[in-house]
Structure formats: C-alpha cells, structure tokens
Amino acid sequence: MRPRTESILEGGVREFIKTGQPITSKRLYQKYDFGIRPAMIRWELNDLSEAGYFYQNHPSGGRFPTDKAYRFFVRNLLRDSEEEIRVNSHIDRFVDLMEEFLEGERDRLIQELSGYLGVLGVGYEPVAERMSSSGFKDLFSNLELDERSDFVEVAKDFEFLPNRLALNINRWQEDDAWPQVFIGKSPITKSHHLSVVAQRLVVNNEEIFIIAIGPKRMDYEKSLGLLKYLEKVL
Numbered sequence: 001m002r003p004r005t006e007s008i009l010e011g012g013v014r015e016f017i018k019t020g021q022p023i024t025s026k027r028l029y030q031k032y033d034f035g036i037r038p039a040m041i042r043w044e045l046n047d048l049s050e051a052g053y054f055y056q057n058h059p060s061g062g063r064f065p066t067d068k069a070y071r072f073f074v075r076n077l078l079r080d081s082e083e084e085i086r087v088n089s090h091i092d093r094f095v096d097l098m099e100e101f102l103e104g105e106r107d108r109l110i111q112e113l114s115g116y117l118g119v120l121g122v123g124y125e126p127v128a129e130r131m132s133s134s135g136f137k138d139l140f141s142n143l144e145l146d147e148r149s150d151f152v153e154v155a156k157d158f159e160f161l162p163n164r165l166a167l168n169i170n171r172w173q174e175d176d177a178w179p180q181v182f183i184g185k186s187p188i189t190k191s192h193h194l195s196v197v198a199q200r201l202v203v204n205n206e207e208i209f210i211i212a213i214g215p216k217r218m219d220y221e222k223s224l225g226l227l228k229y230l231e232k233v234l
Helices: 002-019 025-031 038-050 065-080 087-103 107-117 137-141 150-172 221-234
Strands: 054-056 063-065 120-125 130-134 180-183 194-205 204-215
Touching: 002 025, 002 038, 002 063, 002 065, 025 038, 025 054, 025 194, 038 054, 063 065, 065 180, 065 221, 087 107, 087 221, 107 120, 107 204, 120 137, 120 150, 137 150, 137 204, 150 194, 150 204, 150 221, 194 221, 204 221
Parallel strands: none
Antiparallel strands: 054 063, 120 130, 120 204, 180 194, 194 204
C-alpha cells in the first residue's frame, strides 16, 4: 500500500473512532494534509472500499471502517514504540493503583481502568482462578446496538467469560507477544460487535491478565497506551 493511501486509511479510522460519523473526503481534507484535493481523497476512499477496508450503507453516503480496517490500524499501533503510543496526562494516577495492585488489591485498578477507558475491565489470575470485573454499564453505554439479539449475545459473553478465560488461558500463556488485540470475535467473546485488548503482567512470578472489552470503535491508542504503561511501571 502506498504511504499516502495508508495515511488516508489511518486518518479515516481515527476520525470514525473519535466522532462516530461516516467518513467523507471533505472531512478528511479539512482535518488532514494529504497533499491532494478532496476529489483525489474520494478516489482513494473508493479504492480502499474496493479492497475491503470501508463500506457504505448508501452509495451516496459516507463510509465506515470494516474489521479489516480496524486490524490494519491496530497492527500499526502495535508496531509503535511506547513513546509513540498516546498516553493521557492523567494516567499517572495509575502508579498508585499499581502499588495497591502489587500488594494484592486488584479490584480498584480494574474499576479505574474501566472508567478511564469506558469499557468493561477484567482482571484474571489463572493460578487462583479468580476473575474481577467492572464497567458492564460503561460497555453497554458505548455500544451501538439495534437488535435485541445483539444485546443478548453481549450479555452471554459476559456470563460465559470466566469459563472461556479458563479454557483459553493455556494458549495465552504460551504467547510471547503482548499486548494483544482482537477485533470482532475473540477467544473469550463471540459477539462481532466487540473488541478485546489484553495485556499479560507478571507479578511475584505469577501471571495476571488485564483485559479491556469494548465496542469496535473503542480508543485503541488510549487502551494500548495504558496497558503498555502498566507493564512499564511494574
């Protein structure tokens, strides 16, 4: 993919995550300097749509990212260094929470993480088979669901989460690349409306998994920034 096309793809996904509004050549032209006029941006968006990165609900309407676009966006984020991942200035409060976490107080970190990211926060300790969670309300507040069946599917994901974590944890323990991001269905969620960002921490020689479960339009930069930060301050 040409660098300019890649920049337009990333810009489109970033704007949709930020605003929730359909992606248009006019908005991208106003927000970014790609060095080309709106008509050329429109051609680039057409090509990206044909390649499966965007879709339209109506031929004359704006575009929306596909799972393929989100995965491309996240792969680039994961290649970034810690310094390049965006970290909010208020993140320093997690230093104190990590100190409590290391002393055995797990729940407050998960609660703060959930509120900070606007997601369902989950902590899982394989040895103790203990799961703590917070933010189910935050998750549902940020999901854009229309069908009752979609709500039921998400609720089932939460209901079966402890069992799915227990079943998949051996495979996760063998992985070396962390954090991990899943767009749509994941080893622990079945709803195609969800994304999962997971981090593996080692505390006193024991593994603990910190997981953020949110909508596909979740702020991946913010989530990855926080989870990488937690590993760094251990």
